[in-house]
Amino acid sequence: MATRTIGSGQVGRSVPRLEGAAKVTGRADYVHNIRLPKMLVGKIFRSTVAHGRIKSLNVSAAKALPGVYRVVTIDDIKTVIPNPFYGPAFHDQPILADGKVHFVGEPVAVVLATDPHIAEEAASLIEVDYEELPAVFDEVEAMTSKAVVHDELKPAGTFPDLKHLKGKKDTNIALDFHLRRGDPNKAFAAADHVFEHTFRSQQVLHVPLEPFVSAAELTETGLTIHTASQSPSFVRIEISRLLGWPENKVRVKVPYLGGGFGAKLYIKLEALVAALTLLVRRPVKISLTMEEQFYTLTKHAATFRIKSAVKNGKITGRDCEVWWNGGAYADIGPRITQKSGFTAPGPYDIDNVSIDSYSLYTNLTPAGALRGFGIPQLVWAYESHTDMMARALRLDPIEFRRNNILRDGRAQATGTQMKDAAVEQVLDRLALRMNWTAPFERGTGPVKKGRGIAVGFKASISPTTSIAIVNVAADGSVTLYCSTVDMGQGSDTANAQFVAEVLNVPAESVKVVHPDTDVTPYDMATLGSRSLYHMGNAVRLAAEDAKAKLSALAREVGVPEGSNVPVAELFQKKYKMQAGNIIGTGSYIPNYVPPDANGLTPEATPFWMVGGTGAEVEVDTETGHVRVTKMISVADVGRPVNPRIVETQLSGAATMQFGFTMQEKIELDGGQITNASFADYKIPSIVDIPRDMQNEAVESEQGTGPFGAKGVGESGTFGVSPAIANAIEDACGVRLTELPLTAEKVYRALREAQGRPLED
Amino acid sequence: MRTINFTLNGEQVSAHVAEHQSIVEILRDRFDLFGARESCAQGLCGCCTVLVDGTAVSGCLYLAAFANGKSITTVEGLATNGKLTPIQEAFLEVGASQCGFCTPGFVLMAGQLLEAHPDPDDDDIRHYLSGNLCRCAAYPEIIAAVKLAAGRLKAGTT
Numbered sequence: 001m002a003t004r005t006i007g008s009g010q011v012g013r014s015v016p017r018l019e020g021a022a023k024v025t026g027r028a029d030y031v032h033n034i035r036l037p038k039m040l041v042g043k044i045f046r047s048t049v050a051h052g053r054i055k056s057l058n059v060s061a062a063k064a065l066p067g068v069y070r071v072v073t074i075d076d077i078k079t080v081i082p083n084p085f086y087g088p089a090f091h092d093q094p095i096l097a098d099g100k101v102h103f104v105g106e107p108v109a110v111v112l113a114t115d116p117h118i119a120e121e122a123a124s125l126i127e128v129d130y131e132e133l134p135a136v137f138d139e140v141e142a143m144t145s146k147a148v149v150h151d152e153l154k155p156a157g158t159f160p161d162l163k164h165l166k167g168k169k170d171t172n173i174a175l176d177f178h179l180r181r182g183d184p185n186k187a188f189a190a191a192d193h194v195f196e197h198t199f200r201s202q203q204v205l206h207v208p209l210e211p212f213v214s215a216a217e218l219t220e221t222g223l224t225i226h227t228a229s230q231s232p233s234f235v236r237i238e239i240s241r242l243l244g245w246p247e248n249k250v251r252v253k254v255p256y257l258g259g260g261f262g263a264k265l266y267i268k269l270e271a272l273v274a275a276l277t278l279l280v281r282r283p284v285k286i287s288l289t290m291e292e293q294f295y296t297l298t299k300h301a302a303t304f305r306i307k308s309a310v311k312n313g314k315i316t317g318r319d320c321e322v323w324w325n326g327g328a329y330a331d332i333g334p335r336i337t338q339k340s341g342f343t344a345p346g347p348y349d350i351d352n353v354s355i356d357s358y359s360l361y362t363n364l365t366p367a368g369a370l371r372g373f374g375i376p377q378l379v380w381a382y383e384s385h386t387d388m389m390a391r392a393l394r395l396d397p398i399e400f401r402r403n404n405i406l407r408d409g410r411a412q413a414t415g416t417q418m419k420d421a422a423v424e425q426v427l428d429r430l431a432l433r434m435n436w437t438a439p440f441e442r443g444t445g446p447v448k449k450g451r452g453i454a455v456g457f458k459a460s461i462s463p464t465t466s467i468a469i470v471n472v473a474a475d476g477s478v479t480l481y482c483s484t485v486d487m488g489q490g491s492d493t494a495n496a497q498f499v500a501e502v503l504n505v506p507a508e509s510v511k512v513v514h515p516d517t518d519v520t521p522y523d524m525a526t527l528g529s530r531s532l533y534h535m536g537n538a539v540r541l542a543a544e545d546a547k548a549k550l551s552a553l554a555r556e557v558g559v560p561e562g563s564n565v566p567v568a569e570l571f572q573k574k575y576k577m578q579a580g581n582i583i584g585t586g587s588y589i590p591n592y593v594p595p596d597a598n599g600l601t602p603e604a605t606p607f608w609m610v611g612g613t614g615a616e617v618e619v620d621t622e623t624g625h626v627r628v629t630k631m632i633s634v635a636d637v638g639r640p641v642n643p644r645i646v647e648t649q650l651s652g653a654a655t656m657q658f659g660f661t662m663q664e665k666i667e668l669d670g671g672q673i674t675n676a677s678f679a680d681y682k683i684p685s686i687v688d689i690p691r692d693m694q695n696e697a698v699e700s701e702q703g704t705g706p707f708g709a710k711g712v713g714e715s716g717t718f719g720v721s722p723a724i725a726n727a728i729e730d731a732c733g734v735r736l737t738e739l740p741l742t743a744e745k746v747y748r749a750l751r752e753a754q755g756r757p758l759e760d
Numbered sequence: 761m762r763t764i765n766f767t768l769n770g771e772q773v774s775a776h777v778a779e780h781q782s783i784v785e786i787l788r789d790r791f792d793l794f795g796a797r798e799s800c801a802q803g804l805c806g807c808c809t810v811l812v813d814g815t816a817v818s819g820c821l822y823l824a825a826f827a828n829g830k831s832i833t834t835v836e837g838l839a840t841n842g843k844l845t846p847i848q849e850a851f852l853e854v855g856a857s858q859c860g861f862c863t864p865g866f867v868l869m870a871g872q873l874l875e876a877h878p879d880p881d882d883d884d885i886r887h888y889l890s891g892n893l894c895r896c897a898a899y900p901e902i903i904a905a906v907k908l909a910a911g912r913l914k915a916g917t918t
């Protein structure tokens with residue numbers, strides 16, 4: 001990827017990761033490494049039924065096992081946290097099951113011991129008697145099902161748009177978002193063609209190689225939580241709410257994360273370890289196993305019914321109905337339903353739009369954010385649909401898109417004007433890199449070749465705040481304090497580059513202090529590709545503040561404007577010794593206007609992310625096997641701050657979505673996950689990935705971003721699934737509308753097309 | 761419980777271990793070595809890779825008791841006096857770590873690969889590293905790093 005540096009040459013340079021050496025020597029700091037004096041470890045006993053009332057819970061055998069320190073249930077938890085329910089949108093999730101279980105794998109009790117093997121053995125001795133209740137697993141069924149997951153809805157007070165749901169009964173709908181623009185009915189009545197399709201995406205999950213892990217300890221001043229979390233500030237605020245303590249009694253520390261991808265947000269194990277530590281007055285650590293990640297958080301399975309009106313090659317109306325399978329607890333699902341829901345019509349210029357987006361409770365593992373915050377599920381549907389329309393209309397899929405694309409200055413479905421969103425450029429570059437206008441070799445014999453493209457977009461989560469502190473020491477060395485979590489995306493390095501650019505020092509010399517809520521200021525969370533933009537702006541402001549204060553110091557000590565006196569000398573002149581600091585602060589919150597009753601707003605997002613994918617495939621029509629031979633990711637990331645890291649983010653995101661497209665799926669049997677291990681749930685390995693992977697960031701600038709930059713961690717995911725499905729149809733004429741795109745599905749579809757369907 | 765004596769990163773050590781304990785547990789809890797990490801605990805991801813008498817094994821499945829009399833090398837034992845190995849250098853330069861959780865396993869397996877195939881092609885690399893998973897999917901960079909290291913090692917020895 002081309003290098004485009006500016007000013008001091010720090011932004012736009014492929015600075016090697018600041019922590020690179022620690023990572024290649026195995027010495028990087030993770031919560032995994034933490035051991036505290038007199039620490040107990042906890043093992044969780046989990047529910048075996050999808051929906052049931054707990055009739056009795058017998059922990060006596062577990063307690064009696066030698067080496068067990070204590071067995072804890074919700075009754076114990078309530079002695080330290082009387083109202084033990086948490087969640088970012090709804091306070092619906094209990095720290096341990098409270099009278100009822102709502103999914104298989106829900107935590108019911110915890111065994112504490114110094115030896116994890118003993119704790120595990122004891123957990124297996126716990127016995128529960130359930131009265132099983134009717135359960136619902138499918139998101140569309142959950143709309144009308146008699147099985148109701150929660151007795152009543154409990155929205156958190158923080159979101160005004162959820163208030164009306166408080167205390168609602170007999171529904172599984174956690175949130176319904178509606179948008180109406182123009183007059184879709186009229187558009188459909190006047191159309192030359194109307195197309196309607198339904199697409200489904202399956203339940204998958206993050207599986208960071210470092211599973212969830214948290215530890216807590218009591219200190220003189222309160223409680224310290226060491227946690228692999230993407231949202232230290234949220235953890236602090238939510239734990240202090242649960243305990244009824246001031247924020248400053250709760251300290252949350254986060255070192256590096258062994259991957260996050262949206263899993264490690266909000267509260268996961270933190271409330272549990274906090275409560276356990278308060279109960280036993282000893283440090284407690286819980287490290288989940290790989291299997292337990294399947295019972296903690298997944299991506300939303302979704303069903304999307306999309307209908308379009310086309311007149312003279314233009315899309316004139318679009319109806320979108322999306323059902324999100326939120327699982328047993330809302331987590332951040334309601335926000336996905338709305339904040340991603342409003343982009344459901346895609347990056348197209350359509351005057352008449354209606355969107356109905358529903359967040360549903362079901363008796364499955366809770367669903368939350370996963371690299372794209374709902375966007376990949378939407379793009380999967382609208383870009384498959386776009387291709388199917390182009391094909392039916394005998395139009396070139398790129399030309400059809402170009403005729404309908406949402407250009408800067410035009411209003412998106414919400415009414416918010418597009419700005420700095422290089423949709424057309426992404427499409428152009430994709431076409432060029434795919435050599436679209438050249439004849440394409442289709443293959444001979446049973447192996448057929450095809451190609452496809454797709455382009456999607458995403459709004460940023462708004463309104464959210466980031467705050468940063470830049471500290472210049474008396475020798476001129478610089479330290480940055482911020483609560484952005486480096487989980488592999490390279491935020492430490494990028495933020496150091498921003499500071500370095502402003503203060504004109506090498507990025508490698510900037511120290512970045514990791515999130516520690518006693519030390520680093522508030523940040524909403526590291527999610528949704530928001531950090532480079534929001535924290536980046538805060539960091540830039542903090543560095544500029546420090547720079548202004550350094551200039552003031554220079555004036556104060558009589559150094560003439562523009563002279564090149566080293567910073568250390570300024571301090572020396574003022575304090576007569578190596579002493580003092582300059583502290584710069586920066587705080588950033590973008591403008592935002594909440595949607596009106598029709599879902600419309602002039603200011604829906606501070607920036608747009610755009611990502612497109614091109615894929616070439618070979619389909620073996622005798623077996624249905626699909627080989628993706630080429631995968632091209634093109635994105636608008638604004639100005640690439642660190643071209644090499646941008647590239648790894650694009651290809652990493654694309655590969656993750658490639659797994660969700662081709663192979664990953666949580667298999668269920670009556671709500672029980674039957675493939676909760678890497679033996680059966682296969683994530684992409686080095687042999688699975690396409691041989692030819694290319695990445696490109698188009699030339700662009702985000703006007704409001706720090707040095708023209710914006711987020712990049714998710715854009716590579718957007719187009720992958722539909723680009724491959726489009727390529728498969730191009731190769732062999734069959735259309736799949738349900739993920740993943742397995743050989744079996746392709747083969748079944750081929751047989752169906754030949755009029756010789758396979759039996760189930 | 762039994763006492764085992766073994767060489768750990770070149771040093772003679774001993775430990776009192778239970779029969780069911782794996783070598784990663786012992787390395788982590790007794791020797792403060794965190795580079796080999798348990799992730800899948802099933803021998804499927806390679807995060808826990810260590811060398812036993814020079815051969816890579818999944819430390820999550822390798823019982824500590826078996827280490828008696830053997831020589832164990834962990835990723836922490838590769839760099840000497842702060843000087844990285846050519847493979848580590850290459851991983852660092854190319855940017856072959858994102859979150860870094862899988863990196864020690866890949867570094868150790870890449871070492872095995874280059875011992876057997878000093879001049880590996882893409883297929884050799886994929887084959888040797890197929891038992892190591894990277895959820896961040898730094899695979900293209902890992903392949904590039906292995907090639908870079910191979911080139912440098914060859915240049916160094918000829």
Ligand code: FES
Pocket residue numbers: 797798799800801802803804805806807808809818819820821
């Ligand atoms: S933890 Fe040993 S192979 Fe995965």
Ligand code: FES
Pocket residue numbers: 209258259488856857858859860861862863893894895896897898
């Ligand atoms: S770098 Fe994160 S798992 Fe490989």
